[in-house]
Amino acid sequence: KAGVTQTPRYLIKTRGQQVTLSCSPISGHRSVSWYQQTPGQGLQFLFEYFSETQRNKGNFPGRFSGRQFSNSRSEMNVSTLELGDSALYLCASSSTVTQETQYFGPGTRLLVL
Amino acid sequence: QQQVKQSPQSLIVQKGGISIINCAYENTAFDYFPWYQQFPGKGPALLIAIRPDVSEKKEGRFTISFNKSAKQFSLHIMDSQPGDSATYFCAASMVGNEKLTFGTGTRLTIIP
Numbered sequence: 001k002a003g004v005t006q007t008p009r010y011l012i013k014t015r016g017q018q019v020t021l022s023c024s025p026i027s028g029h030r031s032v033s034w035y036q037q038t039p040g041q042g043l044q045f046l047f048e049y050f051s052e053t054q055r056n057k058g059n060f061p062g063r064f065s066g067r068q069f070s071n072s073r074s075e076m077n078v079s080t081l082e083l084g085d086s087a088l089y090l091c092a093s094s095s096t097v098t099q100e101t102q103y104f105g106p107g108t109r110l111l112v113l
Numbered sequence: 114q115q116q117v118k119q120s121p122q123s124l125i126v127q128k129g130g131i132s133i134i135n136c137a138y139e140n141t142a143f144d145y146f147p148w149y150q151q152f153p154g155k156g157p158a159l160l161i162a163i164r165p166d167v168s169e170k171k172e173g174r175f176t177i178s179f180n181k182s183a184k185q186f187s188l189h190i191m192d193s194q195p196g197d198s199a200t201y202f203c204a205a206s207m208v209g210n211e212k213l214t215f216g217t218g219t220r221l222t223i224i225p
Contacts (some may be wrong), residue, residue: 056211103158104156104158106154107156
């Protein structure tokens with residue numbers, strides 16, 4: 001089985017712009033979670049989608065949003081980018097049963113200038 | 114509010130030695146405790162996980178010890194190898210919830 005794929009792998013944006021990141025989960029996985037990883041804050045949960053519905057949400061401002069499509073692929077969007085949004089954004093997928101192993105993708109490294 | 118505290122921040126161990134990383138949690142609703150290993154440029158990968166109904170779980174050279182009353186759990190890497198050099202994260206989640214709360218990570222370096 002192919003692993004979790006994320007596109008693009010690297011992205012450079014300027015403050016005020018918006019960005020969309022994409023995640024394709026492992027085939028058959030219906031849960032997709034997003035995490036932000038920074039040296040200062042570590043790994044922080046953004047949100048989780050299951051069957052096109054947001055099931056959980058972390059403590060991030062409304063500028064961070066996501067969605068999931070019927071094929072379980074997911075996108076996250078960050079609007080009005082700030083310098084502090086520079087981070088590695090990780091997507092993880094798991095099967096239908098909760099607390100099953102979450103498989104992480106390689107991440108999208110976003111740099112905001 | 115940091116709900117999972119991890120120590121040490123960095124660790125240097127000689128090849129063949131035992132690497133020990135500790136985590137403590139606050140939320141007693143947590144009932145699933147995985148450890149993830151992350152290499153530079155890669156996403157975290159599940160190493161081993163435990164639930165509170167057992168005090169220890171071993172998989173190869175990796176062992177989780179769990180102390181429910183103390184709300185602590187630790188990862189032991191036996192016969193540490195240079196290939197084990199990576200960043201390790203403990204995590205916790207609650208029943209029926211995919212959200213993982215991660216510790217701050219431990220950078221492990223195994224020296225020859």
